[in-house]
Amino acid sequence: MRNRAMTGAIRRFSDFMHPPRTLRWRLFLILLTGLVLAHGLSFGALVLERTNAAKAMMLGTLEQDVATSVTLLDRLPPEERGRWLAVLERRTYRYELGRGLPGVPDLGSRGAEIARAVNGGAGPGFPVVVEAIPGDRPHLQAHVTLRDGSPVTIDVTPALMPLAAWLPLLLAAQLVMLVLCTWLAVRQAIRPLARFAKAAETLDPGGTSARLAEDGPSEVAHAATAFNAMRDRIAHYLEERVRILAAISHDLQTPITRMALRVEMAEDTPEKERLLRDLSQIERLVREGVAYARSAHGDVETPARIDVGSFVESLAFDYQDMGKPVTVHGLSGAVLTTRPHALRRILTNLIDNALKFAGEAAITVTRDSTGRIGVAVRDSGPGIPEHQLTAVLQPFYRLEQSRNRDSGGTGLGLAIAHQLALAIGGSLTLRNRQMGGLCAEVTLG
Amino acid sequence: MDHIDHVLIVDDDRDIRELVSGYLKRNGLRVTPAADGRQMRSFLERDRVDLIVLDIMMPGDDGLVLCRELCAGRHATTPVLMLTARNDEMDRILGLEMGADDYLAKPFAARELLARIKAILRRARMLPPNLQISEAGQLLGFGNWRLDTVARHLLDQDGTAIALSGAEYRLLRVFLDHPQRVLSRDQLLNLTQGREAELFERSIDLLVSRLRQRLRDDAREPSHIKTVRNEGYVLAMPVEITRARS
Numbered sequence: 079m080r081n082r083a084m085t086g087a088i089r090r091f092s093d094f095m096h097p098p099r100t101l102r103w104r105l106f107l108i109l110l111t112g113l114v115l116a117h118g119l120s121f122g123a124l125v126l127e128r129t130n131a132a133k134a135m136m137l138g139t140l141e142q143d144v145a146t147s148v149t150l151l152d153r154l155p156p157e158e159r160g161r162w163l164a165v166l167e168r169r170t171y172r173y174e175l176g177r178g179l180p181g182v183p184d185l186g187s188r189g190a191e192i193a194r195a196v197n198g199g200a201g202p203g204f205p206v207v208v209e210a211i212p213g214d215r216p217h218l219q220a221h222v223t224l225r226d227g228s229p230v231t232i233d234v235t236p237a238l239m240p241l242a243a244w245l246p247l248l249l250a251a252q253l254v255m256l257v258l259c260t261w262l263a264v265r266q267a268i269r270p271l272a273r274f275a276k277a278a279e280t281l282d283p284g285g286t287s288a289r290l291a292e293d294g295p296s297e298v299a300h301a302a303t304a305f306n307a308m309r310d311r312i313a314h315y316l317e318e319r320v321r322i323l324a325a326i327s328h329d330l331q332t333p334i335t336r337m338a339l340r341v342e343m344a345e346d347t348p349e350k351e352r353l354l355r356d357l358s359q360i361e362r363l364v365r366e367g368v369a370y371a372r373s374a375h376g377d378v379e380t381p382a383r384i385d386v387g388s389f390v391e392s393l394a395f396d397y398q399d400m401g402k403p404v405t406v407h408g409l410s411g412a413v414l415t416t417r418p419h420a421l422r423r424i425l426t427n428l429i430d431n432a433l434k435f436a437g438e439a440a441i442t443v444t445r446d447s448t449g450r451i452g453v454a455v456r457d458s459g460p461g462i463p464e465h466q467l468t469a470v471l472q473p474f475y476r477l478e479q480s481r482n483r484d485s486g487g488t489g490l491g492l493a494i495a496h497q498l499a500l501a502i503g504g505s506l507t508l509r510n511r512q513m514g515g516l517c518a519e520v521t522l523g
Numbered sequence: 524m525d526h527i528d529h530v531l532i533v534d535d536d537r538d539i540r541e542l543v544s545g546y547l548k549r550n551g552l553r554v555t556p557a558a559d560g561r562q563m564r565s566f567l568e569r570d571r572v573d574l575i576v577l578d579i580m581m582p583g584d585d586g587l588v589l590c591r592e593l594c595a596g597r598h599a600t601t602p603v604l605m606l607t608a609r610n611d612e613m614d615r616i617l618g619l620e621m622g623a624d625d626y627l628a629k630p631f632a633a634r635e636l637l638a639r640i641k642a643i644l645r646r647a648r649m650l651p652p653n654l655q656i657s658e659a660g661q662l663l664g665f666g667n668w669r670l671d672t673v674a675r676h677l678l679d680q681d682g683t684a685i686a687l688s689g690a691e692y693r694l695l696r697v698f699l700d701h702p703q704r705v706l707s708r709d710q711l712l713n714l715t716q717g718r719e720a721e722l723f724e725r726s727i728d729l730l731v732s733r734l735r736q737r738l739r740d741d742a743r744e745p746s747h748i749k750t751v752r753n754e755g756y757v758l759a760m761p762v763e764i765t766r767a768r769s
Contacts, residue, residue, distance in 0.1 A: 328580055331629050331630060332536050332539065332629075334630045335536075335539055335629045335630035335631070336536070336538045336539055336542065337630075338630045338631075338632065339539065339543065339546070339630075339633055340542065342546075342632055342634070343542065343545070343546060343633065357630070361630050382684050383682060383683040383684060384676075384683065384684045384685075385679075385684065385686070388685045388686050388687075388737055389685075389686040391686075391688075392686040392687050392688040393686070393688070394688075395688035395690065395691065395733065396688045396689050396690075399688065399689065399690050413683050418676075418684065
């Protein structure tokens with residue numbers, strides 16, 4: 079029990095000691111701590127120096143003043159001395175005629191300094207006894223005996239000049255300014271980072287997304303230039319990939335067309351059927367390969383406003399008219415700006431997939447709380463093992479068991495759908511349904 | 524003597540030209556091969572043809588350029604069938620917008636090509652080009668709606684695209700070609716049958732009710748496609764060409 083309490087305490091302590099998660103806070107704390115510390119130290123040193131100077135000045139003044147005052151009182155006839163007391167009074171000390179109050183000889187360091195000053199001021203002709211008067215307002219009294227034997231008491235209440243009232247305000251204002259400036263500096267340093275992160279997240283090399291502005295402080299401008307250059311390189315690679323795939327496919331398509339025509343015109347033999355089947359398989363692979371290469375560029379199509387309900391329904395009706403069981407449920411009346419051909423291709427691939435493995439497909443249109451529209455294609459087929467749900471979105475990925483084998487697929491259907499979904503600013507997620515079967519959902523902004 | 528249809532085949536691949544020419548000749552067509560745009564132009568200056576088969580991907584002037592040129596020149600009425608290596612909805616639309624009459628993706632079967640050629644020739648012969656409003660207009664207006672005959676969708680007042688299934692689109696085109704005329708179910712069934720005729724089995728009534736939904740018609744009091752008791756259906760408004768085909 080105690081053990082656990084202690085572990086908890088240690089953890090809390092280490093949490094406390096642990097640096098904050100964000101760079102913003104770290105920089106802010108480091109800068110602010112340093113600045114406040116430096117500022118505090120110099121402020122402290124200043125106050126100390128001022129105290130010392132003021133003290134020295136006070137003691138010097140006291141010494142001279144006492145010399146003058148004691149000599150003056152000594153020269154005056156005793157009956158006139160009382161009138162002069164008010165004139166001689168200063169802020170921290172005054173003169174009294176009489177023996178004063180009884181005190182203790184223990185003076186402390188400060189008292190000793192004052193005593194030295196009074197002694198020095200009074201001079202050798204006037205014996206002085208300095209005593210501390212304890213009480214709720216501790217002060218000192220110096221008892222001087224004038225030459226005619228009458229006693230005079232100098233009552234000293236040591237006090238420095240009080241600090242001006244505006245000084246703490248000034249300190250607070252300076253601290254506030256420190257916090258603000260530190261915050262500004264940190265923001266200045268962090269902002270480019272956030273900008274870069276956002277640019278990298280939304281990186282769309284072939285797309286129209288704006289390039290990073292190459293201005294600002296020279297380091298930031300340099301990094302932005304480098305980032306833009308990287309973006310251009312990626313765009314170049316993507317373009318090259320598309321160009322190569324398109325070139326290969328075009329160059330393949332011509333011989334395939336020739337072969338198909340030749341085979342078609344040859345005599346009918348069992349071989350002819352097989353050849354035609356093989357050719358159509360090659361042809362499909364080539365076609366899907368081009369489709370995949372081009373799917374990274376969703377922006378070749380101009381976006382249009384579409385009515386989602388009728389879009390999905392017309393798709394399902396086309397399947398139904400071909401005798402395929404594709405049904406539609408949910409939302410109607412939603413309007414969306416998207417690239418309709420890409421979306422059609424995505425949904426066609428998902429529906430074909432569902433038909434292939436489950437023999438049926440159900441399309442559901444939903445809208446989530448943030449207004450994003452989701453189009454889900456569900457089937458009740460065998461589904462996909464959990465750990466392969468993301469891997470199947472890769473091109474040419476084959477499942478371990480035979481969901482894909484001998485099914486005549488190219489291994490590109492889902493990859494094309496996935497790429498196209500990204501290219502039109504959406505996303506494709508696969509998940510297994512609880513009652514069995516696969517749910518493939520396209521989410522669109 | 525019967526007229527023998529003359530087809531010009533423009534393709535840069537010699538083997539494909541020869542194979543296709545041979546096949547079409549054996550099936551009773553007169554065929555002239557051309558390797559590129561230059562040969563095509565020089566032939567068309569001397570002779571006229573009934574149909575041009577045009578490959579899109581060619582060195583020099585590609586098929587889209589040639590197609591646009593044909594549609595602008597004195598051969599504007601000659602039907603064009605495009606061949607392309609890419610089978611993609613975008614390419615189909617691009618080709619049709621350039622003025623092609625049909626579109627076939629490579630690799631294709633020779634008998635499919637022959638069937639398409641015959642279908643285009645039949646259509647071109649049967650119908651004077653301007654009789655069918657849906658052939659002449661790329662954008663047809665009726666009521667508050669417009670039908671895009673290239674993209675094959677409806678546009679509402681706000682310009683939102685309302686998609687149509689293949690059967691819905693074909694039926695709507697039939698109505699637009701015969702505005703304010705009562706069409707019987709039999710007529711509709713005949714006219715709606717496209718190339719995919721054998722796939723079309725649903726009853727006309729179901730299709731009409733779907734189409735009414737697309738047009739946001741109240742089923743009890745439809746304003747666009749009205750039911751004529753014991754006779755059939757009628758599109759109850761005039762149709763105009765908002766934008767002609769290029």
